[in-house]
Amino acid sequence: MLLHPFSWLILSAMTALCLLQGVPVRSGDTGFSKAMDNVTVRQGESAILRCAVDNRVTRVAWLNRSTILYTSNDKWSIDPRVVLIANTKSSYSIEIQNVDIYDEGPYTCSIQTDNHPKTSRVHLIVQVPPRIVEISSNIAVNEGNNVSLSCIATGRPEPVVTWRYLSPKAHGFMSEDEYLEITGITREQSGLYECSAANDVSSPDVRRVKVTVNYPPYILDARNIGVPLGHQGILQCDALAVPAADFSWYKEEKRLSESRKGMKVENRETYSRVTFFNVSEQDYGNYTCVAMNRLGHSNASVILFEILQPTSSPLLQEETTAALTPFKGPGAVHDGNSGSPPCLLCAPLLLLLFLLPLSLLLSSAQF
Ligand SMILES: *[C@@H]1O[C@H](CO)[C@@H](O)[C@H](O)[C@H]1NC(C)=O
Numbered sequence: 001m002l003l004h005p006f007s008w009l010i011l012s013a014m015t016a017l018c019l020l021q022g023v024p025v026r027s028g029d030t031g032f033s034k035a036m037d038n039v040t041v042r043q044g045e046s047a048i049l050r051c052a053v054d055n056r057v058t059r060v061a062w063l064n065r066s067t068i069l070y071t072s073n074d075k076w077s078i079d080p081r082v083v084l085i086a087n088t089k090s091s092y093s094i095e096i097q098n099v100d101i102y103d104e105g106p107y108t109c110s111i112q113t114d115n116h117p118k119t120s121r122v123h124l125i126v127q128v129p130p131r132i133v134e135i136s137s138n139i140a141v142n143e144g145n146n147v148s149l150s151c152i153a154t155g156r157p158e159p160v161v162t163w164r165y166l167s168p169k170a171h172g173f174m175s176e177d178e179y180l181e182i183t184g185i186t187r188e189q190s191g192l193y194e195c196s197a198a199n200d201v202s203s204p205d206v207r208r209v210k211v212t213v214n215y216p217p218y219i220l221d222a223r224n225i226g227v228p229l230g231h232q233g234i235l236q237c238d239a240l241a242v243p244a245a246d247f248s249w250y251k252e253e254k255r256l257s258e259s260r261k262g263m264k265v266e267n268r269e270t271y272s273r274v275t276f277f278n279v280s281e282q283d284y285g286n287y288t289c290v291a292m293n294r295l296g297h298s299n300a301s302v303i304l305f306e307i308l309q310p311t312s313s314p315l316l317q318e319e320t321t322a323a324l325t326p327f328k329g330p331g332a333v334h335d336g337n338s339g340s341p342p343c344l345l346c347a348p349l350l351l352l353l354f355l356l357p358l359s360l361l362l363s364s365a366q367f
Pocket residue numbers: 036037038123
């Protein structure tokens with residue numbers, strides 16, 4: 001070995017190239033070519049490329065496509081990530097550290113046995129977990145508008161991107177690609193939309209987008225209320241709206257002053273409630289509740305009317321039950337726990353409940 005002849009290597013490189021181009025290699029030893037499986041690693045991990053050799057082998061090399069990485073113990077590659085990990089009688093192996101997607105491709109192990117070059121090719125396959133790199137931001141739209149959501153993901157193999165509507169009523173996927181188009185969105189379609197990017201490298205990357213659908217107020221319930229003179233009376237107006245409605249009350253065309261004595265107005269997201277602490281003759285009448293947001297307004301009228309006390313009409317009770325929270329005093333609504341007749345049973349029941357375990361305890365203590 002006076003000179004280092006690279007002729008065999010050039011031949012090896014050429015056979016490697018032939019392999020790449022699909023030209024069959026006349027190596028004579030087909031068993032050797034089939035000995036290696038492809039190597040699959042995740043981006044960032046290390047890949048070990050092994051080549052089995054025997055004592056007849058005189059020269060060895062590893063190539064990346066047609067570029068020589070190593071020949072025997074000599075490093076040709078300038079890439080610090082490429083290291084020789086074994087050059088023994090049975091194995092010639094290199095390691096590629098911190099593998100990147102550019103490293104993917106065919107690698108060739110070239111060996112020379114009895115002056116015959118042979119090659120073995122291994123495919124390095126680099127996997128990348130799915131990752132959503134770009135997704136629509138949370139949005140607020142008016143009802144009836146068209147909504148378009150997008151979700152861009154990377155990964156190897158190419159991830160499958162799907163959109164799903166997160167609602168107990170919704171089933172399955174809404175879209176099996178990066179884009180989700182909703183034409184003429186309705187208020188029922190507001191909520192969370194989930195994009196999932198999946199490949200079989202790791203668990204899917206999942207992100208959510210909140211879609212808020214704005215719509216003008218819609219008054220659900222406003223009922224006429226009968227209240228005896230001198231009692232508490234409550235008017236309530238329930239409205240759904242996005243954004244939440246602003247409420248105002250009118251009594252026969254005149255705006256109700258919210259600071260009036262003996263009265264209280266409570267405005268919440270979904271309702272407005274007017275409480276008259278002590279209903280007087282002037283309080284009776286026709287009230288209009290107006291619910292408004294920037295998309296529109298809606299109104300409903302409720303009559304506060306006089307009833308004689310005490311009331312015995314079950315119909316009236318039912319109506320007030322549905323529309324109001326219970327209020328105190330005669331003629332008011334009982335919610336089932338506050339009435340006196342059901343509690344006549346309470347004392348004997350409680351006594352029984354107390355005595356029963358006591359007697360059991362006493363009887364068991366005797367044994
Ligand atoms: C190795 O990978 C190549 C390219 O992806 C493929 O054509 C070949 O069938 C694979 N071989 C094995 C043994 O998996």
